[in-house]
Amino acid sequence: EDQVTQSPEALRLQEGESSSLNCSYTVSGLRGLFWYRQDPGKGPEFLFTLYSAGEEKEKERLKATLTKKESFLHITAPKPEDSATYLCAVHLNANDYKLSFGAGTTVTVRA
Amino acid sequence: DVKVTQSSRYLVKRTGEKVFLECVQDMDHENMFWYRQDPGLGLRLIYFSYDVKMKEKGDIPEGYSVSREKKERFSLILESASTNQTSMYLCASRPTSGGQYEQFFGPGTRLTVL
Numbered sequence: 703e704d705q706v707t708q709s710p711e712a713l714r715l716q717e718g719e720s721s722s723l724n725c726s727y728t729v730s731g732l733r734g735l736f737w738y739r740q741d742p743g744k745g746p747e748f749l750f751t752l753y754s755a756g757e758e759k760e761k762e763r764l765k766a767t768l769t770k771k772e773s774f775l776h777i778t779a780p781k782p783e784d785s786a787t788y789l790c791a792v793h794l795n796a797n798d799y800k801l802s803f804g805a806g807t808t809v810t811v812r813a
Numbered sequence: 814d815v816k817v818t819q820s821s822r823y824l825v826k827r828t829g830e831k832v833f834l835e836c837v838q839d840m841d842h843e844n845m846f847w848y849r850q851d852p853g854l855g856l857r858l859i860y861f862s863y864d865v866k867m868k869e870k871g872d873i874p875e876g877y878s879v880s881r882e883k884k885e886r887f888s889l890i891l892e893s894a895s896t897n898q899t900s901m902y903l904c905a906s907r908p909t910s911g912g913q914y915e916q917f918f919g920p921g922t923r924l925t926v927l
Contacts, residue, residue, distance in 0.1 A: 736914075748916075799863060
């Protein structure tokens with residue numbers, strides 16, 4: 703069965719302490735991988751789409767990369783406002799509509 | 814910017830009531846989705862619609878129905894609310910054309926069934 707696994711479940715960082723989140727997937731074919739940010743009590747906010755291995759996208763302190771079996775979301779010199787849950791989702795070949803979501807990584811950045 | 818709005822941020826209903834959750838998007842997207850999100854279970858797809866009056870079941874459609882009479886509006890209906898339907902409900906939309914597959918989410922409705 704196709705699966706999306708995110709690690710770690712939770713990450714506590716000091717302000718300025720860079721780190722990476724992982725999203726690994728076991729799918730027969732990948733049409734796209736998506737990163738979202740979700741603040742408590744709110745809907746997910748779209749961050750990036752990655753389509754092919756080697757692709758990278760950047761936005762402020764966030765950088766997403768993609769290999770054949772996993773994606774990383776790098777947070778460089780994080781600030782407290784980067785605290786959120788980061789969700790990864792994959793768009794599968796088998797179904798044109800559905801996204802499969804990971805459980806998310808909750809990032810807490812302390813000042 | 815894509816804007817997806819949901820009719821209520823918080824809703825409290827009683828067991829057995831019929832509940833309507835409304836979602837509107839302003840980007841002329843063909844596809845719309847309803848998810849529920851629960852701690853430890855992540856986002857689960859309830860129903861989706863790929864065009865007006867068209868719908869398909871997602872992973873957990875039991876106890877729910879949907880309606881899409883206009884392109885911009887997608888409604889989720891709980892025919893007889895039960896306590897196990899207490900959850901955060903999220904609506905999303907995305908275009909079909911242009912090779913874009915990312916979904917854009919609304920702010921969510923936190924539903925409590927007593």
